[in-house]
Amino acid sequence: MVLKRTSVLVFVLMLGMVGSAFVVHAQQHTELTLRPIEEVRDYYFEYAAQHGWQKLSDALRQNAMSAVISDGTFVETASRLYTPRVIWAERMAAADYYFQDLEEAEQEFYADYYIDPAVGIAILALLRDTNLGHVQSSNVEFIVRDSSGKVFRDFDVWASCRAVTEQTVFGITLYDAVYDLFVFGDFSEAEYIELFVLVDGMVGRAEHRWNLK
Secondary structure (H helix, E strand, O other): OHHHHHHHHHHHHHHOOOOOOOOOOOHHHOOOOOOOHHHOHHHHHHHHHHHOHHHHHHHHHHHOEOEEEEEOOOOEEEEEEEOHHHHHHHHHHHHHHOOOOHHHHHHHHHHHHOOOOOOEEEEEEEEEEOOHHHHOHHHEEEEEEEOOOOEEOHHHEEEEEEEEEEEEEOOEEEEEEEEEEEEEOOOOOOOEEEEEEEEOOOOOEEEEEEEOO
16 A cells, blocks of 8 residues: 555654664563563663663664554554563663663662563554544554463553644645553463454454564
8 A cells, every 4th residue: 555655654753663773782682571670680781881771772662563463444553562671671761861870760660660461561552544533542442362362351451542643644644643551461471462453333453463582
């Protein structure tokens, strides 16, 4: 679809997925996982001392982007899984940028931001469509399924729309919606996680997947 090809760059820039093209020396340390931070904490500090906290955060955030199996009825979709390591690196990068004490920032992370995978997971989802109604919360349903086959929906999934913005690309009006999702459940043993996005009254669903290490 021409619209998808011509608008993809704008969408990628909005997501902040265009980062520096650096090579992570130890890929296993930045792979997508729900495992504890303590296993790689020393490495992260060592890497950040050489390359900076922002590069570490960018690598983890990029690896946390889902594989989009299908955009369903939408023009474009994307999502990011916020694992403990992704959130930790983001908080440390922000602390470094604002000259905050890193030990204090780490304490704040565990007090205010840490999410135990045995309790739930956080996801950032972005939806783009030419129809405003298709991205509005009253018409959108988010469903999650883990590798055990368990399905999380309705009251298991808390969804909050951050914002809906409008832009015009080559004379076509596009609406972008950003959603924060929290999925209640035990994902500590999950090998992969799938996200499905349905629009009320429409046939077809967006399908995203994260393979976990």
